[in-house]
Amino acid sequence: MRNARVLMALASSAAMAMGGLLASAPTASAASCSGAYCVYQHTSFAGAHSTLWGHVEDLSGHSYENQPLISMNDSISSIIVSVSGSDIPVRAYTGKYQGGKVAWFYAGSYSNLSLMGMNDQISSMYW
Numbered sequence: 822m823r824n825a826r827v828l829m830a831l832a833s834s835a836a837m838a839m840g841g842l843l844a845s846a847p848t849a850s851a852a853s854c855s856g857a858y859c860v861y862q863h864t865s866f867a868g869a870h871s872t873l874w875g876h877v878e879d880l881s882g883h884s885y886e887n888q889p890l891i892s893m894n895d896s897i898s899s900i901i902v903s904v905s906g907s908d909i910p911v912r913a914y915t916g917k918y919q920g921g922k923v924a925w926f927y928a929g930s931y932s933n934l935s936l937m938g939m940n941d942q943i944s945s946m947y948w
């Protein structure tokens with residue numbers, strides 16, 4: 822009985838240490854995506870955002886789901902592609918209807934589209 826109590830105490834302090842590590846890790850992010858992919862107005866998954874499942878052939882006709890007055894066209898700066906879409910990359914184009922330059926996004930978090938020359942340039946997306 823006494824040994825069990827000691828083990829319990831050790832386990833809970835280990836859990837607290839883990840929690841502290843997770844909370845302070847620089848790579849930890851509160852952002853998560855419940856769709857096939859999510860797009861964000863700003864870098865680091867900030868600002869207006871939308872959860873998407875399929876094609877958007879002309880982003881100029883679409884605003885962010887939580888900011889109806891802000892167009893998604895030429896404004897997306899970060900993207901999360903969820904694990905559920907891991908085998909199929911999301912294709913993002915600088916022109917509508919697959920025009921212009923294209924970038925492929927496999928499952929993962931892309932916090933700054935400037936790194937691939939796509940910041941504020943995406944006009945259509947396919948998955």
Ligand SMILES: [Ca+2]
Binds near residue numbers: 862863864896941
């Ligand atoms: Ca932007």
